[in-house]
Amino acid sequence: MKFEEKLLKIDELVKLVNSNNESIEDQIKYYEEGLKLIEECRVFLANAEQKIIDISSKSANTD
Amino acid sequence: MATNPLTISELTDEIKSILENKFFSVYVTGEISNYKHHSSGHHYFSLKDENSQISCTIWRNTSVNFSLKNGMKVIVRGELSVYAVQGKYQIICTSILPEGTGDLYLAFEKLKSELSEKGYFAQERKRELPLLPMKIGIATSPTGAAVQDMFSTIERRFCPTEIYFRPTLVQGEAAALDIVKAISELNEYDLDVIIIGRGGGSMEDLWCFNMEIVADAIYNSKTPIISAVGHETDFTISDFVADVRAATPTAAAEICTPISKVEFETRLIATKENLFTQINANLSNLKKFLQSTGSEILYRRLTEKIHFHEQRLDDRQNQVEMSLKNKLEKFTQKLDSLKFSLESLHPLQPLEKGFALIRQKNKVLKPNKVPAVNSELEIVRKDDLIIAKVLGTKLKMFDNV
Numbered sequence: 001m002k003f004e005e006k007l008l009k010i011d012e013l014v015k016l017v018n019s020n021n022e023s024i025e026d027q028i029k030y031y032e033e034g035l036k037l038i039e040e041c042r043v044f045l046a047n048a049e050q051k052i053i054d055i056s057s058k059s060a061n062t063d
Numbered sequence: 064m065a066t067n068p069l070t071i072s073e074l075t076d077e078i079k080s081i082l083e084n085k086f087f088s089v090y091v092t093g094e095i096s097n098y099k100h101h102s103s104g105h106h107y108f109s110l111k112d113e114n115s116q117i118s119c120t121i122w123r124n125t126s127v128n129f130s131l132k133n134g135m136k137v138i139v140r141g142e143l144s145v146y147a148v149q150g151k152y153q154i155i156c157t158s159i160l161p162e163g164t165g166d167l168y169l170a171f172e173k174l175k176s177e178l179s180e181k182g183y184f185a186q187e188r189k190r191e192l193p194l195l196p197m198k199i200g201i202a203t204s205p206t207g208a209a210v211q212d213m214f215s216t217i218e219r220r221f222c223p224t225e226i227y228f229r230p231t232l233v234q235g236e237a238a239a240l241d242i243v244k245a246i247s248e249l250n251e252y253d254l255d256v257i258i259i260g261r262g263g264g265s266m267e268d269l270w271c272f273n274m275e276i277v278a279d280a281i282y283n284s285k286t287p288i289i290s291a292v293g294h295e296t297d298f299t300i301s302d303f304v305a306d307v308r309a310a311t312p313t314a315a316a317e318i319c320t321p322i323s324k325v326e327f328e329t330r331l332i333a334t335k336e337n338l339f340t341q342i343n344a345n346l347s348n349l350k351k352f353l354q355s356t357g358s359e360i361l362y363r364r365l366t367e368k369i370h371f372h373e374q375r376l377d378d379r380q381n382q383v384e385m386s387l388k389n390k391l392e393k394f395t396q397k398l399d400s401l402k403f404s405l406e407s408l409h410p411l412q413p414l415e416k417g418f419a420l421i422r423q424k425n426k427v428l429k430p431n432k433v434p435a436v437n438s439e440l441e442i443v444r445k446d447d448l449i450i451a452k453v454l455g456t457k458l459k460m461f462d463n464v
Contacts (some may be wrong), residue, residue: 003223004195010334017341024349031342038335045324045331048223052214056230056249 003044006037013037072147079145082152086143089154093117095135106131110139110154112184118153119273129161129266130296136162167266172275174267174300178275190287196255196319198225200286202245205230209262209291209312216316220323227252233261236427238271250285252284257284258315260291261300281305291315327329414445 001009013034017027069077093110094403100106104123108131109116118137119126131137141156160168178184203330210228217224231251232241242259249257259281261269272292281288281304290305291312302308309315322330403407406412414420420443421428434440434453442449 002197004197007195010331014334014338015347017338024345027342027345031338034338035335038331038338042328043328046221046326048324050214050218050222050224050226052226052228053253054228055232056228060443 001037003041006041008040010034010037071150075145075147075150079147082143082145088140089143090138090140091117091154092136095131095137096133098131098133099349100131105458108133110137118151119156119158120153123157123158127159131159138162161266164415167270167273171300172253174273174275174278175303178278178300178304183278190306192287192318193255195322196224198227198252199319200249200252200254200257201230202229202231202242202249202257202259203261203312204233207262209260212262212311212313213258213316214225216313217320220320221316221327224225224320227254229307231259234264234268235271239274239277242271242277246280246284246288255321256289257286258289258291258312259305260289260309260312260315261293262312263294263297264354269293269297269299272301274300277301278304289315289318292303303355377423414443417445421451 013030016022016030017034060062091110093112095108096111098106098108105153106119106121106123106127108119109143110119111117119141137154138160139154140158141154143152144155145152184189201210201213203213205228214226217226227249229245231245232238246257246259259272261272269292272290276302281290281301287306289298289307289309290301291309291314292299292301293311295310307315308317309318382436410420422441422443423434425441428434428440433456436453436455438453440451440453442451
């Protein structure tokens with residue numbers, strides 16, 4: 001899952017945990033899944049480094 | 064012939080009328096001096112050459128597309144006006160262009176109105192940028208401050224972003240075509256947004272961003288484009304066509320990183336706390352429910368069960384009682400019948416029918432015992448006792464009866 005998708009999923013899980021229509025068993029499941037995704041996102045941010053891809057070499061070849 | 068002198072106002076009115084009718088449209092070139100941009104928004108300056116000068120005013124609602132500076136040579140268009148209060152005449156400028164760029168300005172204005180009519184600048188065409196661009200294309204010069212400003216701004220704000228950099232000519236004759244190519248090449252990657260731009264410069268320097276082929280390339284780009292050309296005050300055709308105009312390249316980089324890494328981290332921690340608080344609240348609500356309402360339900364269920372079993376027990380008891388009673392009745396009947404049988408077997412029973420029992424010396428005279436002659440016998444009947452004496456005995460006493 002991409003970073004952005006994980007963020008959307010976390011939002012969705014928070015809504016489900018806040019909802020009154022879910023069973024407590026499911027909510028605990030959503031809570032744990034949310035924690036897992038949050039941790040993954042934090043690790044991703046902590047390890048992220050800027051990546052610059054110079055595409056000029058490619059354009060030189062195709063010209 | 065004596066004439067009355069004019070009042071100052073009458074003279075001024077006459078001058079005003081003559082001057083304003085004669086010079087209602089002027090087109091002059093000169094150098095700016097005594098420039099003042101008043102806090103009201105109006106511009107005041109003088110235009111001069113070697114020998115003369117004239118006051119000029121630009122009202123604040125007149126568009127000025129560049130910064131005015133003393134010493135700058137400009138061409139103005141306007142009308143002459145007499146300011147009666149100070150007895151002064153001045154040019155009220157309706158347009159002002161830097162000298163030498165007059166043709167470019169005309170070309171710019173012409174292309175702008177053409178493209179505007181074609182709908183290139185329509186607000187409804189503008190695409191929203193993704194909330195969190197993860198892949199950003201940049202087309203700008205590899206040298207110069209703009210590219211470094213963008214890289215460092217993006218790195219500082221949100222480093223996980225991937226930057227696809229296409230070094231591009233942004234000045235000179237070949238620039239427009241190179242920008243067009245860069246846009247097309249960057250469109251081959253699946254990017255979230257493309258920034259085209261450069262740092263500040265003269266109008267000629269920025270000119271490639273005013274070319275129709277560049278406008279077409281931006282118009283036809285699949286990927287949303289941010290145009291970031293020059294400074295805050297510079298406007299180019301590409302700014303109008305692009306989905307978003309950024310005042311500067313740095314501003315474009317900021318637009319592409321709406322949420323910084325630090326903000327993300329803070330939000331993630333807040334979300335984690337929110338989740339934790341919520342799940343705890345849910346659990347304690349459930350606990351309360353079980354303690355109050357929940358236990359009531361349990362109690363009710365339990366009571367129902369107890370009642371059910373009690374009823375079953377009652378039923379069973381009834382059954383047992385019923386069957387006992389039946390049995391007892393049967394026993395009673397049996398006993399009655401036994402009693403009857405027993406009574407019928409009672410040895411004294413035949414006496415009721417007239418039979419008698421014979422005893423001798425208080426003992427029942429057994430059938431096989433023959434009493435002696437002259438011995439005494441007791442004949443027991445139902446209600447009395449006869450004492451008799453044996454006269455004699457015969458065998459088979461009933462044979463002849």
